[in-house]
Amino acid sequence: MALSRLERAQVWLLKAVTEVLVIVFRFFSPRRPALSGKKLPPVRNPLLLMSATQLAKKIRRKEVSSVEVVQAYIDRIQEVNPFVNAVVKDRFAAALQEAAQVDKLIEEETGGEEVLEDRLPLLGVPLSVKESYALQGMPFTTGLVSRRGIVATVDAPPVALLKRAGAIPLGVTNTSELCMWYESHNHIYGITNNPYDLERIPGGSSGGEGSILGAAGSVIGVGSDIGGSIRMPCFFNGIFGHKTTPGVVSCENQYPPSSGRQEEYLSSGPMCRYAEDLLPMLKIMAGPRVDMLSLNTKVDLKKLRFFTIPHDGGSPLTTPVSKELVDIQRKVAERLEADLGVKVQEVHFPELRYSFQIWDTYMVLPDKEGKPPQMFAELMGEPGRPAWPLWELLKWMIGRSDHTLAAIAVGLIEMTRMSKTPSSIIQMKEKLQKEVDELLGADGVFLYPSHPKVAPKHHHPLLRPFDFSYTGIINMLGLPVTQCPLGVGEEGLPLGVQVVAGKLQDHLTLAVALHLEKTFGGWKDPGAN
Numbered sequence: 133m134a135l136s137r138l139e140r141a142q143v144w145l146l147k148a149v150t151e152v153l154v155i156v157f158r159f160f161s162p163r164r165p166a167l168s169g170k171k172l173p174p175v176r177n178p179l180l181l182m183s184a185t186q187l188a189k190k191i192r193r194k195e196v197s198s199v200e201v202v203q204a205y206i207d208r209i210q211e212v213n214p215f216v217n218a219v220v221k222d223r224f225a226a227a228l229q230e231a232a233q234v235d236k237l238i239e240e241e242t243g244g245e246e247v248l249e250d251r252l253p254l255l256g257v258p259l260s261v262k263e264s265y266a267l268q269g270m271p272f273t274t275g276l277v278s279r280r281g282i283v284a285t286v287d288a289p290p291v292a293l294l295k296r297a298g299a300i301p302l303g304v305t306n307t308s309e310l311c312m313w314y315e316s317h318n319h320i321y322g323i324t325n326n327p328y329d330l331e332r333i334p335g336g337s338s339g340g341e342g343s344i345l346g347a348a349g350s351v352i353g354v355g356s357d358i359g360g361s362i363r364m365p366c367f368f369n370g371i372f373g374h375k376t377t378p379g380v381v382s383c384e385n386q387y388p389p390s391s392g393r394q395e396e397y398l399s400s401g402p403m404c405r406y407a408e409d410l411l412p413m414l415k416i417m418a419g420p421r422v423d424m425l426s427l428n429t430k431v432d433l434k435k436l437r438f439f440t441i442p443h444d445g446g447s448p449l450t451t452p453v454s455k456e457l458v459d460i461q462r463k464v465a466e467r468l469e470a471d472l473g474v475k476v477q478e479v480h481f482p483e484l485r486y487s488f489q490i491w492d493t494y495m496v497l498p499d500k501e502g503k504p505p506q507m508f509a510e511l512m513g514e515p516g517r518p519a520w521p522l523w524e525l526l527k528w529m530i531g532r533s534d535h536t537l538a539a540i541a542v543g544l545i546e547m548t549r550m551s552k553t554p555s556s557i558i559q560m561k562e563k564l565q566k567e568v569d570e571l572l573g574a575d576g577v578f579l580y581p582s583h584p585k586v587a588p589k590h591h592h593p594l595l596r597p598f599d600f601s602y603t604g605i606i607n608m609l610g611l612p613v614t615q616c617p618l619g620v621g622e623e624g625l626p627l628g629v630q631v632v633a634g635k636l637q638d639h640l641t642l643a644v645a646l647h648l649e650k651t652f653g654g655w656k657d658p659g660a661n
Contacts, residue, residue, distance in 0.1 A: 174659035175348045179204040183406035184257045184352045191256040192245045198231035198256030205258040209349040218344035220321040221271050222303035230300045255298030260350035262341050263304040264311050266385040274387045275309040275318025277534035289382035290400050290417040297416045305340025313538040314364050314600050315593050327658040332587040335365035341403050342369035358398040360603025366615040368587035370626030373403040373615040377636050380424050381417045392505025393497045397607040407649040410642050431643035438476040439578035440465045444484040449598040451584040460618050460627045483564035487601035493557045494608050509543045572634035579629050586625040614641035618652045
């Protein structure tokens, strides 16, 4: 199914806008201080090398106190945050008080360890929270200068559920401006660095979460994902993350809120260093909707059907997938075949070439009442009038804009959208949805690249703004997906792959993640490289 002449013109216009932004960036971008050669200190405290599940068990058994664990993570954050700028506001004093209360509760508990495990499965375990989630008493700006000073008065539901399970928040982490870019940079908190290479990005919009988890400054965290905002940071920082089937984990009390049909594509989910924490976290975060998923079902990996999709078919808007990522995905397929005795079938979907156009089209579809979603330029201007991206670009060139060039770019790209929804894109998406759903069923899993390249250098996403399409298309298909680390590559940067299953089959990808962690080693200490 070919694009119409008008749609081809839109692709040309998108590329033209990108080229203009590249020229502007190269001439006007301020120079960053060189960070080459600087690296994180290695992890020395063994408490930082345990999963949340293991820490909770040790705390319940009084083998270690919650105060010791929380203090260990506070020390690590204070050690690495000057390098990565991931935690933008801490609550260390309150966290230590809460940890002391946990230790007192355990001393006084008469029901035994099993009672505590059932009622408070994460009792005493530290937690980091993406700043776009409401965490009571903490900043709630999502990097927008006009929201500076706004403090959350409630907890977002997933955060409240994790706290109710005993987790102790240590602070909030950086995001891209308004969560709509895959580099975490804004004019309130600055720019966040990748712990494996400080001159590289940690991804976005959950980039602060990905960075502090990858740096071993946190063990579990929460992220949100409407175009890859959990998976890209997890990929770039060498950790695990899960984009849940939409509608399972509440997305309330996040900023910006979803509008139009965006709630169909937005997911909240767990981010962590150890695969065994994904399932218990998801059980907690799902709350009353946990029964929508089969999380207690034991998965026999040998009975699953496996597929691999090596690339998007050659979109003119995306970078070709690098050889090392093609190779590592092939190695995953080979290991699955060798370890499980299964056949991993390579498949291709021509519609994937239009992943960005599908994502972009569906992001602006109106809701059932015909109300369109809020425009990005409107969000940029809140609480006042909508921003004018061209004017903001001129202001940025003389250092007077409150917005990042990335946010201005999103506003400019928004201006290229067609006024009428292109029917051919709708047809492509519907065809792709039908084919993928039929392929996966209730027992199928496919591998797909997380991104065309390993973590790019700072600001380089401006040169290739559509590469997020490798994650964004999975949102539009409404599928659960687990991001799995696969060691580090030639440049010492994390490798990884997306593992995707059918709707509501989240337990399948979580089981595959456990297997891949055993096979490829999971998270690696960036300070040990």
